[in-house]
Amino acid sequence: MSKPLILVTNDDGIVAPGIRALVEVAAELGEVVVVAPDSPQSGKGHAITIHDPLRLKKVKVFTDIEAWECSGTPVDCVKLAKHVVLKDRNIDLCVSGINHGSNASINILYSGTMSAAMEAALEGIRAVGFSLLDFSFDADFRPAQPWVKKVMQFMLDRPFKHGQLLNVNIPKLPPTEIKGLRMCRQADARWVEKFVEGRDPSGHPYYWLTGEFVNEDQGNDTDVWALENGYVSVVPSMHDLTNYEALQELTNLQQA
Amino acid sequence: MSKPLILVTNDDGIVAPGIRALVEVAAELGEVVVVAPDSPQSGKGHAITIHDPLRLKKVKVFTDIEAWECSGTPVDCVKLAKHVVLKDRNIDLCVSGINHGSNASINILYSGTMSAAMEAALEGIRAVGFSLLDFSFDADFRPAQPWVKKVMQFMLDRPFKHGQLLNVNIPKLPPTEIKGLRMCRQADARWVEKFVEGRDPSGHPYYWLTGEFVNEDQGNDTDVWALENGYVSVVPSMHDLTNYEALQELTNLQQA
Numbered sequence: 001m002s003k004p005l006i007l008v009t010n011d012d013g014i015v016a017p018g019i020r021a022l023v024e025v026a027a028e029l030g031e032v033v034v035v036a037p038d039s040p041q042s043g044k045g046h047a048i049t050i051h052d053p054l055r056l057k058k059v060k061v062f063t064d065i066e067a068w069e070c071s072g073t074p075v076d077c078v079k080l081a082k083h084v085v086l087k088d089r090n091i092d093l094c095v096s097g098i099n100h101g102s103n104a105s106i107n108i109l110y111s112g113t114m115s116a117a118m119e120a121a122l123e124g125i126r127a128v129g130f131s132l133l134d135f136s137f138d139a140d141f142r143p144a145q146p147w148v149k150k151v152m153q154f155m156l157d158r159p160f161k162h163g164q165l166l167n168v169n170i171p172k173l174p175p176t177e178i179k180g181l182r183m184c185r186q187a188d189a190r191w192v193e194k195f196v197e198g199r200d201p202s203g204h205p206y207y208w209l210t211g212e213f214v215n216e217d218q219g220n221d222t223d224v225w226a227l228e229n230g231y232v233s234v235v236p237s238m239h240d241l242t243n244y245e246a247l248q249e250l251t252n253l254q255q256a
Numbered sequence: 257m258s259k260p261l262i263l264v265t266n267d268d269g270i271v272a273p274g275i276r277a278l279v280e281v282a283a284e285l286g287e288v289v290v291v292a293p294d295s296p297q298s299g300k301g302h303a304i305t306i307h308d309p310l311r312l313k314k315v316k317v318f319t320d321i322e323a324w325e326c327s328g329t330p331v332d333c334v335k336l337a338k339h340v341v342l343k344d345r346n347i348d349l350c351v352s353g354i355n356h357g358s359n360a361s362i363n364i365l366y367s368g369t370m371s372a373a374m375e376a377a378l379e380g381i382r383a384v385g386f387s388l389l390d391f392s393f394d395a396d397f398r399p400a401q402p403w404v405k406k407v408m409q410f411m412l413d414r415p416f417k418h419g420q421l422l423n424v425n426i427p428k429l430p431p432t433e434i435k436g437l438r439m440c441r442q443a444d445a446r447w448v449e450k451f452v453e454g455r456d457p458s459g460h461p462y463y464w465l466t467g468e469f470v471n472e473d474q475g476n477d478t479d480v481w482a483l484e485n486g487y488v489s490v491v492p493s494m495h496d497l498t499n500y501e502a503l504q505e506l507t508n509l510q511q512a
Contacts, residue, residue: 045331046301046365053454053462075301075366076465083451084463106378108497109302109371110331122362122446160509163502183506185498190378195339198309206309207340209332236502241364242441246419246492250439253416 004092011112021141074116094120097130187222189215260348267368277397330372350376353386438487443478445471
């Protein structure tokens with residue numbers, strides 16, 4: 001039996017430590033092809049490049065692994081992987097990450113890592129975004145790797161029926177303190193933000209976003225709860241943003 | 257009674273004809289403040305600017321309307337509007353658009369117009385994204401304006417309970433041929449894409465995204481159906497991307 005074909009991407013860029021940790025795991029499970037951004041693309045959400053051409057270049061970053069860097073966003077990388085790099089080949093799984101920092105709760109909306117996985121899912125490819133709750137460049141991804149492997153193995157062996165996209169976040173804990181996987185819903189948390197205002201060397205004003213993540217969602221079935229309690233959170237996600245409760249209410253209002 | 261405060265933004269940029277048409281309608285209903293991108297930001301999705309400072313500049317674009325242009329994405333504009341331009345003021349409604357081109361179906365994921373409205377909704381502000389199914393710069397927005405006004409009036413007068421975000425698309429039809437508003441779910445359509453490959457003047461390869469929108473969702477309750485049948489489509493949307501059906505299935509698998 002031939003090995004499954006696994007596409008690896010991320011949003012921190014092809015030289016980030018997190019993608020290296022993910023490639024190591026993927027190489028144990030299948031044939032790996034990497035198509036990732038040539039520069040950091042955090043916070044790029046589901047952005048695509050439509051007004052400019054994209055560049056795509058074969059690079060030597062990982063030992064014995066085919067790798068390409070792309071000038072665009074994480075979503076661009078997935079599109080280029082499907083239509084150019086892996087043209088006519090069946091991609092068995094797309095994994096994105098391991099992101100440096102959490103993509104739990106509403107961070108899925110801003111995350112290039114999760115948007116890349118979402119894009120693969122839109123194309124009918126099973127996909128998982130992985131994130132470690134550690135922003136630092138020197139983050140230790142080793143405790144995360146067994147959990148990454150477990151989830152990837154599950155997706156390759158036994159894809160679940162309803163949907164095919166997972167948002168997986170891993171707490172920053174020593175291996176022995178991680179309690180296991182926990183299926184969750186996305187917490188209804190938010191960012192309390194402000195802009196740091198300053199003056200550039202020419203005296204012109206600038207504004208720089210900063211903020212604090214606040215979770216007032218008290219459920220113990222959320223990803224934020226799971227992570228705070230030592231679990232790896234697994235949220236099945238989807239691209240249908242219809243608010244069906246509101247749709248029902250509006251239909252009633254319209255008919256009233 | 258004081259007039260409602262209406263924040264106007266878009267993704268085509270502050271000098272696009274579509275935002276002018278939206279500002280005209282908003283000015284009939286409330287006090288208007290515009291904070292919009294200084295350059296086209298189509299396809300930017302929910303991107304935010306975190307690694308760079310933002311610029312914000314008061315500009316004279318609309319007669320007697322306070323307007324600011326921002327160097328960032330549509331989502332950045334909403335954040336700057338809330339935290340800097342309209343600091344401490346209560347925003348009654350945020351409207352985004354009128355977009356040049358459809359944001360029906362999965363286009364909501366890629367759309368800067370809809371992401372700006374989504375960002376406002378995340379901040380607890382009622383929000384609507386408006387789009388006209390006409391990509392051209394010379395698009396006639398006048399037939400759309402009465403429908404824009406009707407929806408805005410509804411949101412100001414009688415906000416519905418479940419959710420507060422609407423994705424409104426308007427067909428490109430003469431006024432007399434538009435049949436009315438229709439509440440819909442997001443169609444499960446997709447883009448069939450490819451990259452045009454070329455060589456730049458220096459002989460280096462480039463890839464440029466192109467594609468065709470294909471709807472295989474046969475439901476007559478979708479936004480795509482409504483638009484094809486002469487209705488203005490209204491999809492209530494939300495930021496919870498949890499796939500609850502899949503969550504149930506995964507939980508069962510986990511316990512098995």
